Amino acid sequence: MSQSFDIAVIGATGTVGETLVQILEECDFPVGTLHLLASSESAGHSVPFRGKNVRVREVDQFDFSLVKLAFFAAGPAVTRSFAPRASAAGCMLIDLSGGLPAGQAPAVVPEANAQVLATLVAPVQVSSPSASAVALAVALAPLRGLLDLQHVNVTACLAMSTQGHEAVSELARQTTELLNVRPLEPRFFDRQVAFNVLAQVGTPDEQGHALLERRLVQxxxxxxxxxxxxxxxxxxxxxVFFGDSFSVSVRSATPVDLPAVNAALDGAAGVELVEAGDYPTPVGDAVGQDVVYVGRVRGGIDDPEQLNLWLTTDNVRKGAALNAVQLGQLLIKDLL
Structure with a gap:
């Protein structure tokens, strides 16, 4: 593509923002001028892009009429604050924060529902959903024509990077303290997370469900x-520092045809099917890769309508940054 487009990345110094910029370079995205934006605390930092260090500026003062497309990779409050300015300037927006309602910015995963993009009108606003939703949609979308889905049960094992740099650093610090037989002082979390599993991510509501769990369902x-x-x-x-994993149990209204399920997964875009007898792990397989690994495909022990799967993927790369970049590629192809 010979035409180039000026682009902004908001949240450029965060875990996802940095990876997004890296993927823009790797895929030779048609970027003209790249504007990297963040809060005042991060302004002045530099991020490498195409052999140069691009200086990060404050988003507060940015003129969105300078760009055709903006990736919002900061928090929901940032998106809600600046999305109206971007829209008023005629700038297309891809939100990775979950800060906009579905009626305003529908969630899209190219492997699952790319057709939604054709229904949008300018200035386009679209959401790149949570990394967990991306992974599950990529794996389950190929099965919609085979299974009459009735119920999906998910246990999501989320990496520290789901909560950003600070959580990753907390795991590293706690691990070092424990291995050096020093007293452990939890900071980011309210208890020990190293060599441990925490039974919830975020604060539960009155019904006991955390915001991320409700967001994933929706x-x-x-x-x-x-x-x-x-x-x-x-x-x-x-x-785990990077790489989410999921135990998924699906109930169909009719008996599950395992050979057909395996064939559908094996031919699906964005899926890497691991042969029976083996299984994928985040560290050994998924981290740094652009696919969702699917393994342990099996029926129920005594339930012909049940299908069980194990998924793992790089939550920052595939689940967040790459999905957003793929949406950007489709938008500039069809709408600009």
Whole structure:
């Protein structure tokens, strides 16, 4: 593509923002001028891009009319604050924070519901959903034509990077303290996370469900086009730096054809099917890769309508940054 486009990345110094900039370079995205933006605390830092160090500036003063496309990779409050300015300037927006309602910025995963992009009108606003929703949608979308999905039960084992640089540093610090037989002082979390598993991610509501769990249910229904699908989710915080993993149990209204399921997964975009007898792990397989690994494909022990799967993927790269970049590629191809 010979034409180039001026682009902004908000949250450029965060875990996802840095990876997003890296992928823009790797895929030779048609960037003209790249504007890297963040809060006043991060302004002045530099991020490498195409052999140069690009200085990060404050988002508060940015003129969105300078760019055609903006990636919002900061928090929901930042998106809600600056999305109206971007839209008023005619700038397309891809939000990675979950800060915009579905009616305003529909969630899209190219492997699951790319057709939604054709229904959008300028100035386009679209959401790149949570990394967990991306992984599950990529794996389950190829099965919609085979299974009459009735219920999906998910146990999500989330890496520290789900919560950013500070959580990654906390795991490293706690691990060092314990290995050196020093007293452990939890900081980012309220208890020990190194060599441990925390049974919730975030603060639960009155019904006991955390915000991320509710967000995952809503996004997965939207991505699969199944608004009435029953979904149960439990998110766990596990002592892994990068790479989310999921134990998924699916109930169909009819018996599951395992050979057909394996064939559909093996031919699906964004999926790497691991042969029977083996299984993928985040560290050994998923981290740094651009696919969702699927293994341990099996039926229920005594339930022909049940399908069980094990998934793992790089939550920062595939689940967040790459999905957003793929959306950007589709937008500039079809709408600019």
């Amino acid at each position: 996004e997965l229904r939207e991505l699969l086009g199944l608004p009435s699908l029953k979904i149960s989710v439990t998110c766990l915080q596990v002592p």
